[in-house]
Amino acid sequence: MMGLRETFEVLDGERYALAGKARELLYWNDNSQYCGVCGSPMQFHTNISKRCINCGKEVWPALATAIIVAITRGEEILLVQSKNFRGNYMGLVAGFVETGETLEEAVRRETLEETGITIKNIQYAGSQAWPYPSGLMIGYTAEYESGDLLIQRSELNKGGWYNLRKLPAIPGKVSLARQLIDQVKADIIGSDD
Template sequence: MNTQYRPSFATEELVFHGDENNTGGKALYFPVHQRKILVDAESQPDDYFSCYPKKHIVYNTEIIYIGTLGDIPCYCFELEEELVEGNMQYFDLHDLYGTIDEEMLGIASRAVQMADFYRTHRYCGLCGGTTHYVPEETGMQCHNCEHLAYPRISPAVIILIEKEENLLMARSKHFPDGVYGLVAGFVEAGETIEHAAHREIKEEVGISVKDLNYFASQPWPFPSSLMLGFTANFAEGEIDVDVNEIEEACWFHVDEIPKLPGKKSISRALIDHFIDKHESCK
């Protein structure tokens, strides 16, 4: 496990079920509309979430408590309509990366996911009744049948595969030109994380690996996923790509790594780890 890795979009200081009653009156607010956050673009990044935007909250909008930072409670809410006035602008989480500090980005990520959970679970999946948010359960409960739904987190694996000084990299047709990444995929129902890693590798690039080791994890809110990173060594086989998943995969020497993903992803952290390890051996 890489204990030095600090993932983006992760909060480590927010107490999810902390003290919501702040006598000082301070709070942080995260207005969200369809996974984008509304902020005053003319304010300083440190002040983005310090104001309560009353005029943007329609009657009976549910304000969701998402945790306490120090002694400051944090809230999010889903805006019914896309409202922009004056200097107010919508930003997605990618836009906020590098603009606000990492801890605040993690809290904003939680706010987006919780507001989206509220937006998509206003009606019960069992009986169709209306629901309400239950903060102590972090869930949406039906007024009628009392069925309780929780935020969905989808686990996914991403694996760095090496063969001596070579790294297996693949590119999706959705990647920007020249950018390569690592083999990744979602965990299926009924399988372990380890099995998912071996299955995804076999399905996408046709090879087998050994020495599968956990590296680190990253909350990945695009949408609500948890990326579990691994390293592995090549065992056997020839590259045979699944064209429905990726368009190309090949081995790259450590000195010839192509254009890399952005630093905000665990994919980049894994690749940097591989490069650093081999550079230290020179």
């Protein structure tokens, strides 16, 4: 037996995705036992929705949408270490999208909050289901525009600009963070090293 995160390194992509979806649905089932409107028990209506037996309120699994962004400045990339990371490696600026916000606004806001800089040329670069417990991670690349680094100590242990040719420990191959880092590295300095 092992946790879902550990299966990242063990299962193939298809099985990992299935396990993740199952984990998300189990989490949703555990957390939607009663109606948020009237407090009565909820009953399955379809295999991905439930309905209140009293007032008829219907609910579906809710995704927590988060953005993650690879920010570059010439041959450098901005890497940070979140207090949430489970290990001593450096990752990317990331955070949850707030109500009423576009994805691009969330990218700009999280970057400014976590690092004090402004960015430009924000481009969509991919997405990944993130079943911890029910997330959707949406990836972007962007370029530095202005400002000095001011790391948000309440959220991050550290952060800084790193040369793409000399990267510190970064997230594993299966993560969207790693895919974004690999992508900007290939785009900016090629895949020669």
